[in-house]
Amino acid sequence: MRLRAPATLRWRLLAGIVLPITAFVAFDAWSTYRRVLESINTAYDRSLLASARSIGELLQPVGQELRVEVPYAALEIFEAGNEGRMVYRVSGVRGEFLSGYADLPPYNRQPPQRPAYAALVDFYDADYGGERVRMAALYQPVAGPELRGVALVQVAETLEIRERHARALLVETLLRHALMVAVVGAVAAVVVARALRPVNQLRDAVSERDxxxxxxxxxxxxxxxxxxxxxxxxxxxxxxxxxxxxxxxxxxxxxxxxxxxxxxxxxxxxxxxxxxxxxxxxxxxxxxxxxxxxxxxxxxxxxxxxxxxxxxDAPQTLDLCEPVREVALDLAPLIADKELDFELEADQPVWIEGHAWMLRELTRNLLHNAIRATPAGAPLVVSVDSVASSSAAPLARLRVRDSGPGLDAARRAHLYEPFHTGTTSGTTSGSGLGLAICRQICERLGGEIQLVNRGSDTAPGGLDAIVTLPAATPATASTTAPPHATQSTP
Known part of the structure; x- marks a missing residue:
């Protein structure tokens, strides 16, 4: 089971500030250590080269032979100040051993083509006596009346002093950077705490409320x-x-x-x-x-x-004609009882984003009100079509046209209120919730409903209940909607 840090804003802010700085500081410490180690190696390589040159200057050709005598005082000079151990080996022009430590491995590498110093010298790491050493191999020209050639001077130094200095530098660098990260973290913690104080005040203001x-x-x-x-x-x-x-x-x-x-x-x-x-x-x-x-x-x-x-429920892409046909079929007995001249105009698919139950309930309330308001034998028309709008998007329209007495302006203004009926006959057949349900459904579907008298408010010739809803795009409808089926009107 892995432990996870608390997902709080404070920790996220601190982590976002301190972690990048820590990563940068670690990279900077590593790169600084590499550069300083390179500088240390360069400095000590120069010391090795100076030691090799000091020995090379002591080479003397005597007849056909090459001789070298390294006095103790010379050894003290190039070993002074070094805490590590240094050894050397001198080979003659024919590769024979002349002086130094015979067990020091002879040089068998390819000399560099472009040495970094004004001498034919090669620096490399090797093993000697079970220890890692840094070796400098210097080719020293010699010339005499009877002998001419190139001798080889090898000087090796153990890496103790270099590693000790590098470790000391690394520890010092890490301590300095760790102190800097600690200071940054402390400052960041204080700044984050002060920055989050308004959030805590807002939390307290909400939690202390009734x-x-x-x-x-x-x-x-x-x-x-x-x-x-x-x-x-x-x-x-x-x-x-x-x-x-x-x-x-x-x-x-x-x-x-x-x-x-x-x-x-x-x-x-x-x-x-x-x-x-x-x-x-x-x-x-x-x-x-x-x-x-x-x-x-x-x-x-x-x-x-x-x-x-x-x-x-998530909205679906539906054909508005389908729920209208279903409701018209359910209410067919009421239409037949009043012998209404009923007509359903829903021939072309009209796609919308909505809920089937809402559309059926919307149509049921509008059609039920229209049946109750239409006199026996009078026309009643329900139509579904698409209409243009002021914006680029088309609209789906459901219109219910009854042949009733219509509504005056005073009653129509209150019809959307719950339990308010528009009847003038004094009957209690209506609950006053139908149009309130219709308006709430239209609002949830992003549409609107209007009640419009045909004629005038003083002499209406029937009432139009018009519902407009946002139409769905044909591409969406073709992939999610069921196939359209025609149905005869009752």
């Missing part, structure tokens, strides 16, 4: 970066406050509306028990009251379900 307090947050002195957060939170709380107020109003209205049919039903039962009304008349009245109560309860559930469907 659960019923949905007023706007007032936190003066917030940084510019946090102001959009408070604005979004205030917008959210404003929407929640509106939603809660709407729900409270709905509960109050619903409780009142549900008490009404129950009170009427109780009165009807009492009348039946008292014998003032006949048994059949009492049962018929109770049947009508129960029907109205069931219709009211169903529409209340439908109004609550709109928000639930919108929140839980």
């Amino acid at each position: 659960e019923r307090d949905l007023s706007a947050l007032v936190t003066p002195g917030l940084p510019t970066e946090l102001r959009p957060v408070t604005t979004a939170m205030n917008d959210l709380m404003a929407r929640l406050a509106g939603l809660i107020a709407h729900q409270r109003q709905f509960v109050r209205d619903a409780s009142h509306q549900l008490r009404t049919p129950l009170a009427v039903l109780k009165t009807q039962v009492q009348n039946g028990l008292s014998g003032h009304v006949g048994e059949r008349e009492t049962l018929q009245a109770m049947h009508g009251t129960i029907d109205r109560a069931i219709r009211l309860a169903n529409q209340m559930l439908a109004l609550a379900k709109v928000e639930q469907v919108h929140q839980q």
